[in-house]
Amino acid sequence: GKPLKRVPPGSLGIPILGQSLGLLRAMRTNTAEKWMAERAKRYGPISKMSLFGKPTVFIYGQAANKFVFTSDGSKLSNQQTDSVRMILGDRCLLELSGEDHKRVRNALSSFLKPDSLKNYVGKIEDEVMRHLEMHWQGKQKVTVLPLMKTLTFNIICSLLFGLERGARRDAFVEYFQQMIEGMWSIPINMPFTRFNRSLKASAKVQKMLRDLICEKRSELEKGAPPHQDLITCLLSIRGNDNNELVSEDEIIHNVMLIMVAGHDTSSVLITFIIRLLANDKTILEAVLKEQEEIRNSKLSRELLTWEDLGKMKYTWRVAMETLRTTPPIFGGFRKTVEDIEYEGYLIPKGWQIFWVTSMTHMDGDIFPEPSKFDPDRFGNAAAIPPYCFVPFGGGPRICPGYEFAKIETLVTIHPLITHFTWKLCCKDDSFRRDPMPVPTQGLPVQLVSKKLL
C-alpha cells in the first residue's frame, strides 16, 4: 500500500496548555505576528502545535487561505475551540455545517444584506448622533475604544434586537463583556478562571434572550409587524409545516454570535481609524475633504443617505488599509473531519487547522512595502489577488456582516471628522492583542469641538 505520510513538524508541547500561553502572551505584548513568523522560519509553511486544548496545524499563504475557506464540510468542519463553543452554544452559525448552515445563514442574510440594511442608515445615524451628543460633545478628553464598544453595541441592540436604551440594555452590556472575556481562554472550568466567569455570564445572557423571544412571540401573535428587528424576522420565517424554520436555540445562539461578531470587531476598526487620523495629517485632510464635500451638499441637519455612503470611497479605502494592517480578527480555526493529506503531510482527523490574517496581509510580495500605510492600494480592489486580503475571511463562510460594518464605520466617521479634531494623549502609541487589538489605555484623546452637532 501507500506509505504513511508524516504529520507536520513542530511540537505539541504540554497537553491542554501546549503553545496557547505562548501565543496569548505574544498577543498581549503585540508580538504575535513575530511569534507566527518565527514558527514559519523554524518549521516551514506548515507546522503543528497545540492550541486551546487541541493538536493544531498552522498553515498560511494564499493557497492555504483558499484551502481553508473553500473546503467543504466533508473535509473541514468549522468547529470552534471548546471555549467558544461552550460560551456561544452549539447551534450558532460557527458550529453548523451543510444544509443547517445554509438555512440559518440565509435567514440571517435576509436581514444583513445591503437591500435590507439600506433602510436602517437613518436609525444608525440616530444612534451615532445621540452617542456623540452624550459622550463627546463638550468633553476635553475621551477614551475612544470603550466608547466605540458602547456605540456599536447600542447600534446592534437597537437594530437587530429591538432593545431600546434603558436598564435592560445596560444589564445586557455588562454580562456580554464578561462573556466575551473568556472566549479565547483555555477551557478550564474551575471557580475564578476567566472561562468560568464567562460561562456564567453566557447563561445569564441566554436567559435574558429567552425572555425577550417570549415577549416578541406574543407580540407577533397579537399582530405586530414581522420586520422590526432580527428576532421577530427569524421568528416569522416558517417552513412547509408552518413551524418556525429557525429553532429557539438557533435564534439565541446566533443572536449571541452576532452581538459578539458584530460589535467588538467594528469598534476596533473605528478606533484604529481614529488613531490613524490623529497620526497622519495627509490622510486626515483627504478624508476630511471627502466628508466635507458630502456635508456641504446637504442641509445642516439632513440625514445621510445610502447614496452619500456610496460617495465615501476614499474613507472606505482608509478603512480597508486599517483592516489590512490591524485586522480585528487575528485568524481562525477549522477542524478536520477525516485524515487529510496536505502539501505532502498527514493532518489527522479531529485536529484543528489555524489560519492567520497577518501572514498574507504583511507579505511584501502581495502588498509591496507592507508596513507602509497606503489606502491607495485599494484604489483598484480587483488588482488584489484572491484569498490574500482576508480580514472578513472568504468562501461560503465569509463574514455576512461586511456591509453592516461598512455602514456603521462610515456613518460614525462622518460626524466625527466634520465636528471634532483630536490628538492622542498617550506618549506610548502602541497596542496589544486580547486577542482583538487594544491600543494603550484604550486610546485616550484630547478633543476640540469645531462646531456644535
Ligand code: HEM
Ligand atoms: C470590521 C468588522 C468585522 C470583521 C473584521 C469581521 C470578520 C469576520 C471573520 C474573519 C469571520 C470568520 C470567517 C471564517 O472563519 O471563515 C467572520 C464571520 C462572521 N461574522 Fe464578521 N466581521 C466583522 C463584522 C461583523 C458584523 C457587523 C456582523 C453582524 C452584524 C458579523 C457577523 C459575522 C457572523 C455571523 C460570522 C459567521 C459566518 C459563518 O460562519 O457563516 N461580523 N467575521
